[in-house]
Amino acid sequence: MHGHKERRDLAASALLVLLLLAGWAYGKKKTADTSPFIFLAGTDDLHKGCGGKLEVLKEGLAFTCPSGSVTLPFSGITVLQYRPDVSKAVMDMKIPWKVPPQLSRVRENKYFTVVCNDEGKIRAMVLQVDSNTLIPYLAEIELRSGKTVQVWRSYDEFQ
Secondary structure, three states: OHHHHHHHHHHHHHHHHHHHHHHHHHHHHHHHHOOOEEEEEEOOOOOOOOEEEEEEOOOEEEEEEOOEEEEEEHHHEEEEEEEOOOOHHHHHOOOOOOEOOOOOOOOOOOEEEEEEEEOOEEEEEEEEOOHHHHHHHHHHHHHHHOOOOEEOOOHHHHO
16 A cells, blocks of 8 residues: 555656646746837838847848848947837937837836938837846947947936
8 A cells, every 4th residue: 555655646746747847838938929029110111019039230230020020220320229218309300100109108118219321211110128138239239330329227317
């Protein structure tokens, strides 16, 4: 009888380990499926809310999502901002938005705005991204572009 209880305990332990591993794998998959960058506005024909990835390339920034991609060359970038809204200066520009910004102003930074003069044509994109995701990109963007990303550090700073 003693061996039967040990086998039952071993089976219960094995089942518990399998359940824990399955939960961990599900959590990893769910996290991997969630795109950290979400397209909210821009001059290119992408769907609002399209989640994708941002790449810092040698010559520019590339955002890719299921509805398409946008590449903005560093040589033409005039604005790089990370703030709780889209700045008045950007809103006052004559940008030919295909998807205009309709963002809610928030207390923390969450909108990464890039404006570019691409061979005489003004192009822009606004991506929603949390600071933990964007911060590792900032140094590389500044290094490769030779431009400074304007980051608002407090709510009161931009009012």
